[in-house]
Amino acid sequence: MWTAVVIVVLALSASTLARHHDDDHPSVKERVNRYRIRSQNLHIDDLEHHVDDLEHAMDNLSRPLTTWDVNSLKARVYKNEEHKCPDGEVSCGGDYPECISHLFVCDGRVDCHNGQDEVESVCDSEVVHVGSTYQGVLEWDSCEYLPAANVILTVTNSYHSPYFNNRVYVRATLVSDSTKFDRPHPVAIPMQGHYGFADGHLVLRPSSHTEHLHRPYVVTCTFNFGDHAHADCTVKEIASLHECAKFRIVKV
Ligand SMILES: [Ca+2]
Structure with a gap:
């Protein structure tokens, strides 16, 4: 009788010890299973991020025009x-x-x-309303050895031609904050020209000679972005029409 009781107690003790041992030192199979579960969780997290990105992209696509x-x-x-x-x-x-x-x-x-x-x-002649002001950064590719400069173009006067309704005559001032001999050298150049409705071109040339530039140039800004606030501009030599600089302006 006592022998049977001792055997049962010893068996229970061995079973309990074995469970503690398994918790502290999982078997290779269990470790593999845990690793696979962690990997799957990471994979699911990654997929959730992708789904979020797709939802965000779909939201942007479905944004009303x-x-x-x-x-x-x-x-x-x-x-x-x-x-x-x-x-x-x-x-x-x-x-x-x-x-x-x-x-x-x-x-x-x-x-x-x-x-x-x-x-x-x-x-609509909003582009050349008096007081309309645009700004951009002018960078010379050739023709002048001048650093990039902030430019501000302001329309100072505009009126319709009595003979050509398809264009508006314009006077403007082009202000540049360029430097000369490494010192600030702001320049204000009076300009004149016209704005054509057909092509959205604002064409301007200096009203008088300016000592700041070596040669006379013509500035053409094309409002081809579907609004009256953005334009791509070029600076060309008047004599040769060689393109010397480009800049983009935005209405301020
Ligand atoms: Ca017509």
């Missing part, structure tokens, strides 16, 4: 279509290919089949 989005897309299409028209003409846009002379844009009479040449968004 703004007026700026639509105008920007139209401007990109317009730029592509423009190359299909002969020099001196502009595309009417839309599905039906049609080109009209620059002179017929915003002249008060509908010439495009879709009336695009007289719509308010094209014929």
Whole structure:
């Protein structure tokens, strides 16, 4: 009898010791299983991050289009279509290919089949309203040995031509904060020229000779981003039309 009791007690003690031993020192199989579980958890976390990224991308894709989005897309299409028209003409846009002379844009009479040449968004002279101010950073590629400079272009006067309704005559001031002999050398250059509705070109040249520059230049800013606030500008030598500098301006 006592022998059986001792055997049972010893068996229970051995079982308990074995469990403690397993907890402290898991078997190889258990360690492998734990490792696989941790790996799977990491993999699931990674997938969750990917799903979050996809949801974020889908939210951006489903964002409602703004007026700026639509105008920007139209401007990109317009730029592509423009190359299909002969020099001196502009595309009417839309599905039906049609080109009209620059002179017929915003002249008060509908010439495009879709009336695009007289719509308010094209014929709006907001770009050259007196006081309109734009800024950018001008970098010379050639022609002048001058460092990059902040430039501010301000329209000081504008009026419609009594003979050519498709353009507005403009006076402006171009202020540059360039340096000379490593010292600040702000320059204000009076400019004059015109803005054409057909191509969105603001073309300006110095009103008088400026000692700051070696040669006279013409500045052309193209408002081809579908709004009246952004334009790409070039600086060209008047005599050769060699492109010397480029800069982008933003309305302030
Ligand atoms: Ca017209």
